[in-house]
Amino acid sequence: MAGRAPGAVDGCDLLITLTAPPYDSDVVTSVLRLVDAALRRGAKVQVWACGYATSLTQRTLGDSKPPDLRDLRAPHPSTAAVIGGLLAAHPSTLTWHVCRFCAEDRGAADHIDGVATRSFSRYARYVGASATTVYVGGA
Amino acid sequence: MAARPVTTVDHLLVETKDSVTGGGHSLLRDARVLAEGGHRVAVVLMQDAAAGVIGRDGARAVREAASAGAAVLVDGFSLRQRAVRDGDLPEEAVVADADDIAALMLVPGVKVVWR
Numbered sequence: 001m002a003g004r005a006p007g008a009v010d011g012c013d014l015l016i017t018l019t020a021p022p023y024d025s026d027v028v029t030s031v032l033r034l035v036d037a038a039l040r041r042g043a044k045v046q047v048w049a050c051g052y053a054t055s056l057t058q059r060t061l062g063d064s065k066p067p068d069l070r071d072l073r074a075p076h077p078s079t080a081a082v083i084g085g086l087l088a089a090h091p092s093t094l095t096w097h098v099c100r101f102c103a104e105d106r107g108a109a110d111h112i113d114g115v116a117t118r119s120f121s122r123y124a125r126y127v128g129a130s131a132t133t134v135y136v137g138g139a
Numbered sequence: 140m141a142a143r144p145v146t147t148v149d150h151l152l153v154e155t156k157d158s159v160t161g162g163g164h165s166l167l168r169d170a171r172v173l174a175e176g177g178h179r180v181a182v183v184l185m186q187d188a189a190a191g192v193i194g195r196d197g198a199r200a201v202r203e204a205a206s207a208g209a210a211v212l213v214d215g216f217s218l219r220q221r222a223v224r225d226g227d228l229p230e231e232a233v234v235a236d237a238d239d240i241a242a243l244m245l246v247p248g249v250k251v252v253w254r
Contacts, residue, residue, distance in 0.1 A: 013245055014244055014245060023157065025160075025186055025187070026186050026220070027155065027182075027186065029218075030155065030185050030186060030214075033216065033237040034237055034240060034244065036237070036241075037236075037237040037238045037240070037241035038241040038244065038245060040238070041238070041241060041245060042244065043241075053145055068168050092186050131247065132151075132244060132245070132249060132251060133251075134244060134251045135253060136253050136254070
């Protein structure tokens with residue numbers, strides 16, 4: 001039986017490369033909404049987080065954001081909790097990659113379970129294996 | 140007559156910025172050119188760009204893109220976040236949700252530009 005070729009990566013229907021900084025706009029909300037919608041459609045989705053987007057899945061974020069003083073009882077899940085929830089709900093169709101170089105450069109080394117830290121040298125292989133790649137830039 | 144939702148495209152242009160935050164209407168102009176060239180193209184206006192077409196210049200850019208054959212979709216969530224009513228949009232624009240936009244991103248062979 002032929003084995004997997006060395007260096008081969010899993011393909012997907014949609015690869016979103018997210019380099020936009022999380023706190024510059026509502027881009028993370030947009031991307032998470034679209035990832036969720038694509039997964040609900042049964043698509044195989046991968047996200048490659050670079051730049052400050054590598055901070056979205058840090059374990060130290062915990063499950064919730066600091067309280068909103070205008071509504072202390074309202075729940076506000078952290079990005080790590082939202083992404084962790086998506087990974088738990090779609091274990092076979094969602095992969096969340098974190099660029100190792102960008103993460104280490106920002107001190108974001110510890111990520112929630114299920115997040116894969118990858119060398120950027122592998123990025124081109126994931127692009128080549130995806131049916132569609134969307135670059136959400138602005139780092 | 141309300142514009143019909145688009146289901147298949149060759150090019151999907153996603154604009155997230157308005158003229159204040161660095162976007163303007165250049166992707167709508169690009170969509171017009173692509174459509175005039177015979178391509179199936181859709182523009183999605185999200186985030187700040189969603190509210191960026193309620194003014195005169197934005198409405199004109201939407202009309203020109205649509206008249207050339209491009210589909211113009213506006214993210215309803217982004218509109219609500221900015222307290223913009225659907226009725227304030229140019230009539231050529233179609234209000235869409237995340238599922239509509241994701242479906243276009245999953246069209247086989249589609250080329251996506253996100254700004």
